[in-house]
Amino acid sequence: MNTCQDARPMIPSYLDGELSEAQAAPLRKHLLECQPCRATAQDQKNLARWFQVAKTAEAPLPVPRDFAARVARRAFQGDRGALGTELAPAPARTGAESRHLRLVLTLTAAAAAVVLIVSMAIRQMTLPNGQDLRADDKKEAVVPLPEAIQELDRLNARERDAAGKLEEQKGAAQIGAPAERRP
Amino acid sequence: MELRAMEPQPADDLCLVQETLAGHQASFQLLVERYQSRMFALARHYTKNPVEIEDLVQEAFLKAFTRLDTFQHQSSFYTWLYRIATNTILDWMKRRGRSPVTSVEDPEVLPEPSKVKVAAPDAQMERAEIAKITHAVLEHLPDIFRQVLVMREFEEMAYQDIADVLGISIGTVESRLFRARAKFKEKLLQLHPEFGQDE
Structure with a gap:
């Protein structure tokens, strides 16, 4: 053990009593000669003191009075705990259970098919029939908007012409006709 | 064990x-x-x-x-x-999502020794107060470090037993403990600078 770099990482293990004598002896020699490493060791011992005091000062945690009885009862009832349940493999099925499962699955599939057929029939009844669809074909063709406006303009123009001619005829008739009750 | x-x-x-x-x-x-x-x-x-x-x-x-x-x-x-x-x-x-085996820090990398040393708990302090401070500091540590400290300092488990339980090598236990203690000290002095001692 020549350098502090070799010695320092071993100090905690030395204080924890985890070093063999072959490892501890050279470290002890180094500590005697090296003040900085001795200071590191003292620092570690001071730190350990916090844990020692904390450990002895811990008040025991109160355990519910019926805890042991409850746990033992649950254990014998087959409760494996949350994790045990997650990890437990599914139990193997017997032949009778498998046959029963197949019957249930077959009946379920048949029931699902019946429900599907009935629902399709109901849906069919609510759809519009063929005649309804043909009725749309009889509707007049939709005239595009610009054409419709032009047609309207033409109609309006014809009406205006007709109205103008009618006014002229009325005017001419009034000029040429005698008064009905002229005194 | x-x-x-x-x-x-x-x-x-x-x-x-x-x-x-x-x-x-x-x-x-x-x-x-x-x-x-x-x-x-x-x-x-x-x-x-x-x-x-x-x-x-x-x-x-x-x-x-x-x-x-x-x-x-x-x-x-x-x-x-x-x-x-x-x-x-x-x-x-x-x-719970608190993985005990993940840490942003590499547990194999040993920290440089701090120049500030920690004092042993004051003899005048109540033991309950010391315990309270110790547990409060522990709670601030990542799980990966808290585990090894609990196993070593409170349960007094041997390194080999810690290695067996955690499924890691003894060398990893040593380095993880080293880091865990350094972290504990750092957090203790951060929360309670009055327990620091300059070299």
Whole structure:
């Protein structure tokens, strides 16, 4: 053990009593000669003191009075705990259970098919029939908007012409006709 | 695995295990009664919620019951139970999304020694106050570090036992403990700078 770099990482293990004598002896020699490493060791011992005091000062945690009885009862009832349940493999099925499962699955599939057929029939009844669809074909063709406006303009123009001619005829008739009750 | 000062009546435990396997519910109840306090103490290092603590301990005992026939008698019943309980807690932490094996820091990289040293707790301080501070600091640590500190400092487990339970090498246990202690010290001095000592 020549350098502090070799010695320092071993100090905690030395204080924890985890070093063999072959490892501890050279470290002890180094500590005697090296003040900085001795200071590191003292620092570690001071730190350990916090844990020692904390450990002895811990008040025991109160355990519910019926805890042991409850746990033992649950254990014998087959409760494996949350994790045990997650990890437990599914139990193997017997032949009778498998046959029963197949019957249930077959009946379920048949029931699902019946429900599907009935629902399709109901849906069919609510759809519009063929005649309804043909009725749309009889509707007049939709005239595009610009054409419709032009047609309207033409109609309006014809009406205006007709109205103008009618006014002229009325005017001419009034000029040429005698008064009905002229005194 | 050897858990120091935690090996009461191993012969009795073996009898109770055999009676439980023979179908005696009362014998399993006795086993639970014998170790329930330690299991509660263990679980409370990972959660302060009393309901969660009780659920975790119950889960551990139920798992132990289902595996009772695999108990080899090579270690004490408590050692065997402790391993199941620890794994139950680790699984629970994973399910909660608090992975105990992930850390943004590489646990293999050892930190430079801090120039600020930590003082031992003041002799004038109440022990309960020291415990409160210690647990508060522990709660600030990533799970990966809290685990090894709990196993080593509170449960007094040997490095090999920690390695077995966590499924890591002894070298990783050493480096992780080294980092965990450095983190603990850093957080302690951050929260309570009055406990720092300059070199």
